[in-house]
Amino acid sequence: MPLRVIARLDIKAPNLVKGIRFEGLRVLGKPAEFAERYFEQGADELYYQDIVASLYERSSILDLVRSAAEHIFVPLTVGGGIRTVDDIRAALRAGADKVCINTAAIRRPELIGEAAQIFGTQCVVVGVEAIRQPDGRWKAFTDNGREHTGLDAREWALRAVELGAGELLLSSVDREGTRKGFDLDFIAGIAGQVDVPVVAHGGAGSIEDVIKVARLGVDGVAIAAALHYKAFTIGELKAGLTAAGIEVRS
Amino acid sequence: MKSKITIIDYGAGNLHSAANAFLRLGAEVEMAETAESVDRAQCLVLPGVGAFGEGMAGLNRRGLVDPLRAYAAAGRPLLGICLGAQLLMEESEEFGRHEGLGIVPGQVRFIPREGVKIPHVGWCQIRPATEGAWDDTLLADTPPGTWTYFVHSYQCVPSDPQYLCAQAQYGAHAITAAVRRGATVGVQFHPEKSGAFGLSMLRTLLKIAFPQ
Numbered sequence: 494m495p496l497r498v499i500a501r502l503d504i505k506a507p508n509l510v511k512g513i514r515f516e517g518l519r520v521l522g523k524p525a526e527f528a529e530r531y532f533e534q535g536a537d538e539l540y541y542q543d544i545v546a547s548l549y550e551r552s553s554i555l556d557l558v559r560s561a562a563e564h565i566f567v568p569l570t571v572g573g574g575i576r577t578v579d580d581i582r583a584a585l586r587a588g589a590d591k592v593c594i595n596t597a598a599i600r601r602p603e604l605i606g607e608a609a610q611i612f613g614t615q616c617v618v619v620g621v622e623a624i625r626q627p628d629g630r631w632k633a634f635t636d637n638g639r640e641h642t643g644l645d646a647r648e649w650a651l652r653a654v655e656l657g658a659g660e661l662l663l664s665s666v667d668r669e670g671t672r673k674g675f676d677l678d679f680i681a682g683i684a685g686q687v688d689v690p691v692v693a694h695g696g697a698g699s700i701e702d703v704i705k706v707a708r709l710g711v712d713g714v715a716i717a718a719a720l721h722y723k724a725f726t727i728g729e730l731k732a733g734l735t736a737a738g739i740e741v742r743s
Numbered sequence: 744m745k746s747k748i749t750i751i752d753y754g755a756g757n758l759h760s761a762a763n764a765f766l767r768l769g770a771e772v773e774m775a776e777t778a779e780s781v782d783r784a785q786c787l788v789l790p791g792v793g794a795f796g797e798g799m800a801g802l803n804r805r806g807l808v809d810p811l812r813a814y815a816a817a818g819r820p821l822l823g824i825c826l827g828a829q830l831l832m833e834e835s836e837e838f839g840r841h842e843g844l845g846i847v848p849g850q851v852r853f854i855p856r857e858g859v860k861i862p863h864v865g866w867c868q869i870r871p872a873t874e875g876a877w878d879d880t881l882l883a884d885t886p887p888g889t890w891t892y893f894v895h896s897y898q899c900v901p902s903d904p905q906y907l908c909a910q911a912q913y914g915a916h917a918i919t920a921a922v923r924r925g926a927t928v929g930v931q932f933h934p935e936k937s938g939a940f941g942l943s944m945l946r947t948l949l950k951i952a953f954p955q
Contacts, residue, residue, distance in 0.1 A: 494865045495890065535938070537866060563763045567938050568892060588759060590894075590936065613792075615864045615894050659864070688860060712865075742866045742890040742938075 497713035500531035513670035515637040534727035546574030562588025595620035596635035614659035638666030665695035672698030700733035749784035753801035755791035764935035781810040786952035789827035795835040828929025849901035859914035872907040881948035891932035
């Protein structure tokens with residue numbers, strides 16, 4: 494399968510925002526304009542992350558997803574604030590193809606299996622937010638890297654797959670928004686060890702960074718800041734990946 | 744006259760992405776769940792995600808099985824997408840045996856598991872099953888090798904190669920990407936999620952169903 498290039502949109506409805514390590518959020522503009530641009534550049538998927546978990550607020554990420562689905566004809570994934578089976582249903586009804594669960598899955602791991610049973614494993618992504626510790630291990634966090642869980646990130650990722658996750662989104666909180674490259678050691682510890690797709694996120698700054706993480710055998714890369722700040726276009730990235738011998742959708 | 748697409752709503756969800764794609768192409772879209780609207784339709788789309796048995800139960804509850812068979816037998820344009828493509832077949836082995844619409848002869852079977860991940864989720868390149876196999880279908884303008892988006896665990900297995908329209912390579916296996924019989928085509932992938940090429944397939948369908 495080709496490497497999926499996923500454009501990640503961090504949303505504080507109604508705006509697209511971006512921070513560094515999920516902090517110091519700047520408003521970048523209207524999500525629809527960015528989404529359309531990435532679709533036209535050849536994104537294989539769009540990922541909407543609600544960074545304030547405001548699913549049912551008056552101005553909600555679901556409104557944005559609903560209107561995106563009218564213009565964007567590639568798969569859409571929604572994460573942030575998905576806590577229950579009803580939340581998943583609401584996201585799918587709005588036009589999402591998949592949902593990403595993190596905080597709620599850590600609080601109540603059975604949610605993963607329940608969701609997989611009802612909607613199919615193909616639409617249940619479990620997000621693992623990790624921060625590298627001084628001892629060289631990684632701990633799992635929730636709430637955009639704010640809350641400590643005490644769980645070992647790698648162990649939690651493997652367990653999530655056993656519980657029915659159809660895909661893993663591995664986020665390195667300490668690289669997120671820095672554009673300093675992926676945390677390759679963290680990704681390498683999980684990619685290739687699970688039989689579901691693995692998406693790497695956090696730190697993409699250059700085409701070279703993406704090539705390096707792709708060589709670890711991940712199935713997808715989620716990129717936000719580097720695209721928003723135009724370090725490269727998705728077209729340029731795919732050309733670079735192809736030149737490096739990595740298969741992408743053209 | 745504006746091209747009008749009739750999308751069958753039989754409770755199998757996810758009609759909106761197909762509807763959105765046709766709206767984007769400037770077509771009019773009608774959601775239909777009665778025999779009368781099937782009879783009246785000029786171009787029918789049978790979308791759907793979920794389990795085969797549930798899908799057929801949804802069609803049966805609405806009395807749509809015979810109208811759909813009659814519609815297809817009259818050679819009128821019908822597109823099945825994903826589960827909608829599988830429902831065109833005679834029978835499925837998903838969770839027991841279930842009778843299908845039987846518009847395309849053949850069965851629905853589990854994808855061979857050896858060496859590949861199931862469900863099959865992701866982008867895969869499609870090719871005509873034999874030279875010219877898709878030339879008069881919605882795939883007519885599609886370059887062989889086009890990437891399309893799949894989400895499935897089962898595939899259509901036509902009883903005769905003449906009904907096999909397109910294939911995709913998944914691991915070591917050639918899996919069915921499309922089946923067809925006359926003006927009925929079933930695509931296993933999601934054209935409405937397959938980017939610009941997917942949209943162009945639906946545009947071709949509009950051209951076939953509504954020649955100017």
